[in-house]
Amino acid sequence: MPTFTRPQVPDAGLIPRPRLFSHASGAFKPRANTTLSTDPSFAAEADWAVTALSYAFSVPFTAALAGKGDVRVTKVAGLGPEDYRLDIRSGSIRAEASEPAGAFYALQTLRSLGMINGDRAPACHIEDGPRFGYRGYLLDTVRNYFDPTFIKRFIDLAALHKLNRFHWHLTDDQGWRLPVPGHPELTDIGARKVDRRYLPHVERTLFYSEETIRDIVTYAGQRHVTVIPEIEMPGHSLALLSAHPELSCIGGSFEPEDRFGVFADVLCAGNDAVFELLGEILDQCVKLFPGKVIHFGGDEVPTERWAACPRCLARIAGEGLADATALQGWFTRKVVDLLRSRGRMAAGWDEILESKAPEDVIVLAWRSAEAGLMAARLGHGVVMCPGSRACYLDYKHLDVPDEPGHLGVSTVRNSYEFEPLQGFDESAARNVLGIQGNLWTEIMYFGRQVEYMAFPRLSAIAETGWTPHERKSWESFSARLPYWGRVMDRYDVARYRGP
Template sequence: MNRLFSVILLIILAFPLMAQEISIIPKPAEMAVQNGQFKLDKNCTLKFDENNKDAARIAAFFNDYLDNLYGFKLSNNASENAVSLKIISSLDMGQEAYLLKVNKDGVVITASNPAGLFYGLQSLKQLLPVEAENGSLTIPCIDIKDKPRFAWRGNMLDVGRHYFPVSFIKKYIDILAMYKINTFHWHLTEDQGWRIEIKKYPLLTEISHWRDETLLGHFRSGQEKDGIGYGGFYTQDQCREIVRYAAERYITVVPEIEMPGHSSAALAAYPNLGCTGGPYKVQETWGVHKDVYCAGKDETFNFLKNVLDEVLDIFPSEFIHIGGDECPKDAWEQCDACQKRITDNGLENEHELQSWFITQIDHYLSSKGRRLIGWDEILEGGLAPEATVMSWRGTKGGIEAAKQKHDVVMSPNSHMYIDYYQSKNKDDEPLAIGGFLPVEKVYSYEPVPEELNADEVKHILGVQTNLWTEYVATTKKAEYMLLPRLQAQAEVGWTPKAEKDYADFSKRLENDYLRLTKLGINYRDHRKE
């Protein structure tokens, strides 16, 4: 009887911790749960340096979050129970590192940099219960010491195939920020639509943003179209607003302007930039199209440099993505100007011509103090001197680039392409491009290839998921395809390898779903797999 009583007592004592499990995503590097709880309510104080604009903004974010979800804000009423936000620049911490301590008297988040303070706040928000009880929020006492594993934790959204309004782009950025994603790769130009205003070339937003109709169903199953015109673009002011909005959430926006392939939309407006002079059209179907910029004409490079000048004025990011993928060489093979370019520069073939093309853009961006990044096809024919590679066709391109001492972002379609199906039974899922990528497979990815030595590993900047939108026409579906695979990628990019555990992550997701529902964010329940 005494033994049974002891077991029951242990269960009772453990219940408070069981009732509110720690569900932070991505999982912190170091975390220790302590005894006790702190109750947060409207009578608590929010302490921060009011002369520090970053701290003040982060504090406002927290109050807005409390108000939106729980109906109260914290004030500066000098209560002993407080949430304190501290930026101490003299501390020896990384730019994105933070300390979070919860005891019975309050919460303290400390960082040496505003980004770290912001990430500490994201963890605090995930420590809060989804529902308040009698107007208060019970937070378990805990010590967290946290920093990211990788510097580049990115996500790409394609708006070329389908356009999304500014309001959704902001919501999308908010979702990325929740999971400590720090890079928003914005794919702005495509065969099916040019989405950014370029003042020097007004036809890009008169002609190139608009296609006359769109393919119905999957591109492998037929060519029936909907007969409905489709378009949209972002003004330069709207782009600047997105850049500002993201920066306030410590996210860098990296724009992508595709070249030399995926250029049908631009050529529809400026056919002189193609090898044949056209006519060209904004494409209405998906896949790879043979309309590419002419590599033999100087006016092509004048156009692209002028476009990039305006892009650089809008986007202060270190990296500028130039695509470089899926560039058919058919037109170049038949083009006298391109063949002359090959001969004049002692190039061996059209693959080396593409490398020469990318190198011209690489030199131009370098002269402006920026860095070129492109998909792994830019390796073909020789890699431009300062180029960074985004490895998407598996990991081979990333390994090759790192061995050549070039920086790499790992983004293999096998694990990071979130336009793939989320179930083996495709009939249970909305239309997708193909493939099968469940949450567990995303989570299983290891960005550092075994083939690299210690010096080469330093060139692995991080990891990125990509949401291509051929079959993602609505904001609700975009969220469905994004979540929860984004959470899995976030943990791959942030959490130490030794701390990863899929069973534990899966359990934390269940609580995260409750929060997402309350925030009005759509997602796919991974338990359906």
């Protein structure tokens, strides 16, 4: 009689694709109360993994003493901070890492193999680690507010893809989501949204409490995801001006916008009170977010109000600036100094290059890949996230009328084939920190919609951030994607399933 063998799935269906993968014969099938042990320095990762692996394999795992488990993670010297080795045989699993992040990713890979295969992990040998140190996603919680339970769910999905940065967009023209001690007006007024689609109008005030933010930051940290808060300034600040109209150039009254675009009113660069309030806001960011980087926006800043404002004109004259356009550079340097004095690094969108931002500011290149190249050649650390057919996940998946999305089209293949270092010389390439997918939520009202717009394009971006360039292949990714879909289905992700 003929014999049949199960075909080998390319790289066992893993996304992102490992640096080195080789199949072996057999599979590890855990029994009830399979034991897991780790080096004591990986105790937090072991605590997470007991629950995660129990779910992935549908059998309970239990903790064991170091060196005694069926699944053992040992500490070795010489691997990178996120690198690991994983060896799976029919009777045991052994993993090695030098740092907790590496141990986490080894266990994350094992978890993924369980969800792909149902109740077992195929025997294999993996040696793995990331291409870039920064692998991120942005979630805009201003244009539409998302419940903390969804934010944590998305952190889980990001960590599953070995993403390690959550860029949290917290303020904009449409809302203010950050509580600031001594300034309840920022959320009382700035977080108030009037929905005029209903008669009578529906009014809601939505922001995140300190307790909620701390919980999310802790949850992310347990999954080796660093949270980067973004506080928009000096533009995209109508929610702030709604609470403090005296900090505008023209005064009057404002309210959080229910439209989307670029609005003329910005923070008055000639008013010292602006920087006093910004200092208090940044103090709160430092208190709530332990990461090294705070993003201050800096994008889409009209200068028409500054050009007609007596205080701004006085600032221009006093600082010896050429014009209102040069005032943005002065504003940027002022904010960078505020962050430096608080022990934090500044990040901003690529418009800050036009005003000669200090070299230690991280630039997120969103308008084009060429902006990233320019920033890198100027010595900035750069995160590549260009919108056009690459990293903007609010774009349509396909150019058809019934497909959700707006502003452009970016297929799964477009997102996958974007190469962040294309056209970079060796010197400039060294300044590229990594890659990021951006989820702007003007027309995403619910978490399920966010998932549909994100996946699998964010899966593709994650592979670019993790997998060596020479190991990337659209054909391989396409072949693995149906198997990775099993992982997404275990999480009940409302993913896009088209081409």
